[in-house]
Amino acid sequence: MPIVVNGQSYETDEEGYLTNRTDWNEDLAKEMAKVDNCNLTENHWEVINFLREYYEEYQIAPAVRVLTKAIGKKLGPDKGNSKYLYELFPYGPAKQACKYAGLPKPTGCV
Amino acid sequence: MLHTVNKSPMERNTLERCLQYAKKGSAILLIEDGVYGALKGTTVTDKVRKAMKDVTIYALYPDIEARGMQDRAIDGIKLVDYGGFVDLVAEHRNVQSWL
């Protein structure tokens, strides 16, 4: 099912994940979040950008446990915990944030 | 432990590597094209015979038969059917498949 942003159509899979990672842009992320009734704040962007950097470096989307630990290492314990991340991304931090970041669903996520 | 080999020793190095890794008292089961490693008169026969002093070597008879090799198996190699294959897997704590 394609998603349309600024008159441009982007291909996604049946769960809304972007088919071509290189298509990604910030407006696309905002549009995806809007569909989920989620308004992206600075705190959301911090996680989204972290995920994009993680993918760039390791070529995978991290499992939620790994993401939580890595966020904690980079942004401190206030942010590196499930409660904080689930409040930002109630559908599951890895799953939902990866979608907005234009990444595939984390390996092992059903 | 049980080792399985499913490729011809003339095509792959898996039988050789398996023989090198298999510890004394362990078992090796030759299946599919791996059964070519169970035969007399090949370039690996001597190596297999030597290994049989320390490890037990089995071959899956249906695979031997399918390839017309019924009369060529090295003496002392134990021929098993599918039930025997299952028993071997069940009897050993772990299995390494040399693919």
Place this chain on the structure above:
Amino acid sequence: MSETTGGVEMQEDVSGVVKKFLYVNRKAPYGTIYALESLEVVLIAAAFDQDVSLVFLDDGVYQLVKGQHTKTIDVKNFSPTYRALEGYDIEKLYVEKESLAARGLTPEDLIVPVTLLSAAEMSDLMDGQDIVLSF
């Protein structure tokens, strides 16, 4: 693969019993799907908090070589993912000395730090496992 026993044992792991899992990697990275499949299974299984070791022998050592660039064959370069394993608490990576030497490689040629073992030491390691998954 020893998936028959592996699958049955997996159920018991819910009870908190930690088992020794060994992943045996013996294939070069792009000619067949084995290497990528192995890596994906390792990442998925990491969620089960087991005692995991990875070994690389024969052409499997080519999976870890630095400087892989796959754009021109239009296949994903998954070699950077081995560097993510540490974050998944998978820190036991072993490479067979003989396999590395036979290919003119040294540990400096590899993208991750590994422990070198001789074939004999590797054989002992394999023997002591509860579950061996072969690729």
